[in-house]
Structure formats: structure tokens, C-alpha cells
Amino acid sequence: MPARLIDGNALADRLRAELAPGIAAVQAARGAPPRLAALLVGDNAGARVYARSQAKSCAEAGIAYDLVEMPGDSSADAVAARIDALAADASVHGILLQMPLPEGMNARDMAERIPPAKDVEGITAANLGKLLFYEGADLVPCTAAAAFELIRFAGCEIKGAECVVVGHSPIVGKPLVCLITNALGTCTCCHIGTRDLKAHTTRAEILVVAAGKAGLVTGEHIRPGATVIDVGINRVPVLDEKGEPVLNEKGKKKMQTVGDVDFASAAEVAGAITPVPGGVGPVTVAMLLRNTVRAAQAQARG
Numbered sequence: 001m002p003a004r005l006i007d008g009n010a011l012a013d014r015l016r017a018e019l020a021p022g023i024a025a026v027q028a029a030r031g032a033p034p035r036l037a038a039l040l041v042g043d044n045a046g047a048r049v050y051a052r053s054q055a056k057s058c059a060e061a062g063i064a065y066d067l068v069e070m071p072g073d074s075s076a077d078a079v080a081a082r083i084d085a086l087a088a089d090a091s092v093h094g095i096l097l098q099m100p101l102p103e104g105m106n107a108r109d110m111a112e113r114i115p116p117a118k119d120v121e122g123i124t125a126a127n128l129g130k131l132l133f134y135e136g137a138d139l140v141p142c143t144a145a146a147a148f149e150l151i152r153f154a155g156c157e158i159k160g161a162e163c164v165v166v167g168h169s170p171i172v173g174k175p176l177v178c179l180i181t182n183a184l185g186t187c188t189c190c191h192i193g194t195r196d197l198k199a200h201t202t203r204a205e206i207l208v209v210a211a212g213k214a215g216l217v218t219g220e221h222i223r224p225g226a227t228v229i230d231v232g233i234n235r236v237p238v239l240d241e242k243g244e245p246v247l248n249e250k251g252k253k254k255m256q257t258v259g260d261v262d263f264a265s266a267a268e269v270a271g272a273i274t275p276v277p278g279g280v281g282p283v284t285v286a287m288l289l290r291n292t293v294r295a296a297q298a299q300a301r302g
């Protein structure tokens, strides 16, 4: 494997360590640490796993974390009222909505109730809009910010580089295109409508893949020596050497987490690559903490 591994855990540790002075400053100014409230509506198993990991990361960093739970049959009005109450609570600096919300509830409408100053996921129209400008975008969507930090951590010069982002979602692909463009990278955004993905990806000195499709990008899609950031998180069955699913002790298919990039073939061609897990994931959590501290500092300043 010639590619260098880009260690997301190492970068996340460094980024979290950099938060200590900001957390101390908020504590000194307010007599309390930064506080993040996460609203969980219903009982989604995946959302609960995320919430547990957020709580642990916040506790380790010295950030207060409240999981605000509401029943899955709550009305949209009740959820909106709870968001409004958190928005009005001066002791809460950051608000995040655990996804998915119950079926039929409009996630965008709910997200837009979060005041931009407390929008630590950077998903309100106001915070996304700031990304189009060069300054003032403090609360950037966590995963896009994580991919950007990993590119810099890998030692890449973004200015002038040929960059390709696969995926154009509002919280990952598009904001990342803005971040790269603001840093003067030459950025192409590929998506489901792209006719010839390989023609674009093989030009990329920096390639970020955020499509949610396991194995979408293989070594054949990669320019030799490129830096590859794999954002995807996919649960797929573990296969044996014959290509048959491996069963666990309960007789069910053994599952594993993989990215959108076929790691084995990509690592033969790339210059540097993030693993899954251990790449974008831990840095995304660090970005959530960073946004919470930034939000709390801005609110402490008044």
C-alpha cells in the first residue's frame, strides 16, 4: 500500500486540545462551560448511538451536554416550541437536531427555528449563506469543515489545486465546494447527474467522496499521488473469499462499516487517503465541539 494514511483520530485529538483555552474563557466569563443541547424526537437507534458518542466527546472536552428527548408522536408545534425554548435559554449556547425527525415533520423548517448564533451544525440558511463570502463563516457544517481540515492536515496546498468533490448535498458537498473555492482551489462538484465520473475524478489532485455509495470510487478513478478524503459511511456485509456473507454467532450477516472509496485499490494509487472508520468521523465530532465553543465564546462576548 503506497498511500500514506491520514489519521483522523490524531487530527481530532489536536483540534480538541486547541479548544481548551476557549472553554476556559467561557467558564471564566459565564461561570459555566459551553453548553450544547441535542433534541431527539422519537427513539431512533442510530440517532441514540450518535447522541451517546456526542455526550462522551463533550464530557471529555469539558462541554455540558443535554439530551432533550421528546416522544416520537410529538406534534410539529410541540417540537417547534421546544426549539424556541432552547433558543431563548441563555444557558444553552448550541442546539442540534438529531436526525431523522419523525416522518412528516419538515426538517428544514425545524432547523430554521434555531438562531444562527446557536446553529452549531451550520445548517441554517444564514450560516450556509455566509460561506459564500470569505469572512465571518464561524459555524460551518461539521462534516464539510472536517473534510477541509483533513485536506490541510494531509499537507496539501489547496490554492491552485485541481479538486473534485463527489456529492452535492447542502451539508457536505456544497459547503465543501465553497470552502475549497474560498481557499482558491479549482473545484468541480460531481453528483448523481454527472455523466462520466471517472473523467473528473482522475484529474483530481484532491478528491473528496461524499456520496453514500460503498465502493463508488476505486483505484481506477484516482489520479496517481492524489489525496483522497472518504466521507462515506456505509454498513455492508462482511464477505468471505468466495464472496459469500460471513455469519455472526447469532446466524445473522456480519456487518462492517466502509466508506465510498474501495480502500484496497485506492490505496495502491493515491498518495494519501483517509481510512473508514478513523478518518472523517472523529474530525466531524471535533468540528461540532469547535462550533459549540465558538458559539459560546461569541455569546459570552455578547
Ligand code: NAD
Pocket: 143, 166, 167, 168, 169, 170, 171, 172, 173, 190, 191, 192, 193, 194, 197, 210, 211, 212, 213, 216, 231, 232, 233, 234, 280, 281, 284, 285
Ligand atoms: P446525501 O444522500 O444527502 O447526498 C449524496 C450525494 O451523493 C448527492 O449529491 C448525490 O447526487 C451524490 N451521489 C449519489 N450517488 C452518486 C453516484 N453514483 N455518482 C455521483 N454522485 C452520486 O448524503 P450526505 O448527507 O451528503 O452524506 C454523504 C455520505 O457521507 C453518506 O455516506 C453519509 O453517511 C456520510 N456522512 C459522513 C459523516 C461523517 O461524519 N463521516 C457525516 C455526514 C455524512
